[in-house]
Amino acid sequence: MNAESIRRAVAPWLIFFNLISAAACVVALFGRWHWLADLFAHFVPHYLAAGSVLFLGLLLTRRYSWAALALVIVSWNTWLLSPYLLPQRSAQSGGGGSLELLQFNLSRDNPAPLVTIGYIMSLERPPDVVILFENNPAFAPEVKRLNRLYPTIAQMPRNDNFGMAVLSRLPESNVEFREFGMFRLPLMVLTGRIGDESIRLFASHPPPPLGAALSRERNGQLLGLANEISAIDGDHIVVAGDLNTTVWSHALKPLVEKAGLRDAQRGRGYLPTWAPPPYARWIGVPIDHTLVSEGIEVQDRYVGPWLASDHWPVHTRLALR
Numbered sequence: 001m002n003a004e005s006i007r008r009a010v011a012p013w014l015i016f017f018n019l020i021s022a023a024a025c026v027v028a029l030f031g032r033w034h035w036l037a038d039l040f041a042h043f044v045p046h047y048l049a050a051g052s053v054l055f056l057g058l059l060l061t062r063r064y065s066w067a068a069l070a071l072v073i074v075s076w077n078t079w080l081l082s083p084y085l086l087p088q089r090s091a092q093s094g095g096g097g098s099l100e101l102l103q104f105n106l107s108r109d110n111p112a113p114l115v116t117i118g119y120i121m122s123l124e125r126p127p128d129v130v131i132l133f134e135n136n137p138a139f140a141p142e143v144k145r146l147n148r149l150y151p152t153i154a155q156m157p158r159n160d161n162f163g164m165a166v167l168s169r170l171p172e173s174n175v176e177f178r179e180f181g182m183f184r185l186p187l188m189v190l191t192g193r194i195g196d197e198s199i200r201l202f203a204s205h206p207p208p209p210l211g212a213a214l215s216r217e218r219n220g221q222l223l224g225l226a227n228e229i230s231a232i233d234g235d236h237i238v239v240a241g242d243l244n245t246t247v248w249s250h251a252l253k254p255l256v257e258k259a260g261l262r263d264a265q266r267g268r269g270y271l272p273t274w275a276p277p278p279y280a281r282w283i284g285v286p287i288d289h290t291l292v293s294e295g296i297e298v299q300d301r302y303v304g305p306w307l308a309s310d311h312w313p314v315h316t317r318l319a320l321r
Contacts, residue, residue, distance in 0.1 A: 011061040018054045018070050021047055025073060032250045035215035042246040042285050045270050048077035080248055083266050096320030097195035098299070099170075102127040103288060103316075105205070105242045105274075107309035108134040108161050115307050117145055126150075127315070128169050129190065131203045133242050135163035143167070156186045162205055164188055170199070180224065181217050183207065187225070197236060197320050202229070204241040209251070218244055219251050226254035229261070229293075236320060237261065237293035242274075242311065246285055261291035264298040264316050271303055274311050281312060290316045297321060 024040050025047055031038030051073030058067035106116050120130060126149045135143065140157040143165050147153060150167035154175035157163040162185045166175055170192030178187045188203040204225060209215040222243065229237055239261060245251040247263055255261050265271055265286065275284030281303070288311060292298065297319045304313035 007061040010057070011063050014054055014057045014061060015063060015066050017050070018058065018066055018073075021050050021054065021073050022069055025076060028248070035209055035212050038209065038215065038249055038251065041249045042287075044077050044080045044246075044248050045272075046283075047073060048081060051077060081270065084247075084268065084270055087267050096197050096295075098320070099129065099194055099199065099238070099318040100125065100127040101129050101131070101201075101238070101240060101290065101316045101318065102304075102313060103131045103133075103203070103240045103242075103290070104304075104307070104313035105133040105288065105309060105311035106135070106139070106307065107311065108136050108163070110134075110139075110308050112308040113139045114142060116313075117142055119304070119307055119313070120146060121149070126169065128194075129201060130165075130167040131188070131240055132165040132167075133163075133203075133205045133311075134161050135165040137163075140165070154188075156188075158186075162186060162207075164203060164205065166190055166203060168192060170194065180221055182213075183217060185217075185221065187221070191235075194236075194320055198234075199236040199238065199320075200232065201238045201240065204239065204243060206241075206244055208244045215251075222251055223254045223258075226259040229255070229259040235293075236296055238296065238318065239289070239291040240316075241289060242287060243289050244287055246287060247289075252289070255291055259291075259293075261293055262298075264290040264292055264301050264318075268298075268301050271301070271314075273303060273314055276310065279306065279310060281306075288312075288314050290314065292318060295321050 027037050028040035031041045051070050055070035135157045137157045140155050152168040152173040155165040156177045164186050166188055173192040176189045180187050190201040206218040206221040207214045209218050271286050272281050272284035273286050273288035275281050299319050300317040302315050
């Protein structure tokens with residue numbers, strides 16, 4: 001088979017997948033109006049990778065008009081991803097103190113939950129605050145092993161996927177658990193002090209958008225949280241959680257636009273934090289978020305090692321101005 005025959009055989013498949021990719025990008029624009037369309041919004045890096053391969057393939061098969069469509073896919077998704085790819089100036093503390101935060105969805109069915117305890121104890125410097133999601137009643141007693149590192153430990157273990165635990169070394173720590181929405185899912189509020197400044201940290205784990213009802217519940221919880229934060233005056237605010245959405249979904253927009261929070265990942269590259277089996281992180285999506293208010297600078301944010309969960313632990317270092 002000569003080169004021309006190969007081009008003729010491959011080109012229809014490249015065109016087909018090019019149309020599929022373009023259609024997915026268009027459908028994602030309608031996520032505000034339908035939960036199913038919103039699911040297409042989460043895969044911006046995947047569309048970028050697919051568009052790049054298709055663009056090169058269509059050039060090689062001399063399908064230049066279709067290559068132009070692939071280039072549109074690449075350009076559009078590069079623009080969506082650009083706030084995370086373009087580096088930002090490294091922040092310096094303004095003397096208001098700093099906060100080391102570790103957040104981790106350890107998975108209710110984690111086969112080796114004690115690895116998480118060992119990981120936290122092995123860190124050279126214990127984070128100031130640790131938030132654990134999907135904390136179940138069997139694991140809750142193990143969390144107490146960290147009491148010598150964390151004088152404040154508060155838990156709301158559950159048999160479903162929405163249990164929670166928070167561990168704090170902050171002075172004057174106070175933890176409040178609330179139940180929110182139709183499924184009475186927990187929302188954690190931690191108040192404490194960093195130097196002379198007060199900080200309020202919200203931890204949330206809304207349901208995954210698997211259907212219209214669960215999507216409404218997720219969106220309602222994030223909107224309610226945005227409304228509450230927008231009414232707060234004076235405190236430094238941090239929101240951390242497995243929010244079951246990416247930054248490209250309309251579901252996260254209230255926390256950014258109404259509550260005025262900033263994504264701590266901006267300027268630090270693409271950082272997927274959840275992946276389905278076989279848990280290859282590079283195919284995953286970033287649904288574990290840290291959002292901060294004005295007056296908080298992000299000094300670092302990175303993912304820790306795999307700890308037998310479908311999520312990865314996320315470390316964030318913040319500094320108060």
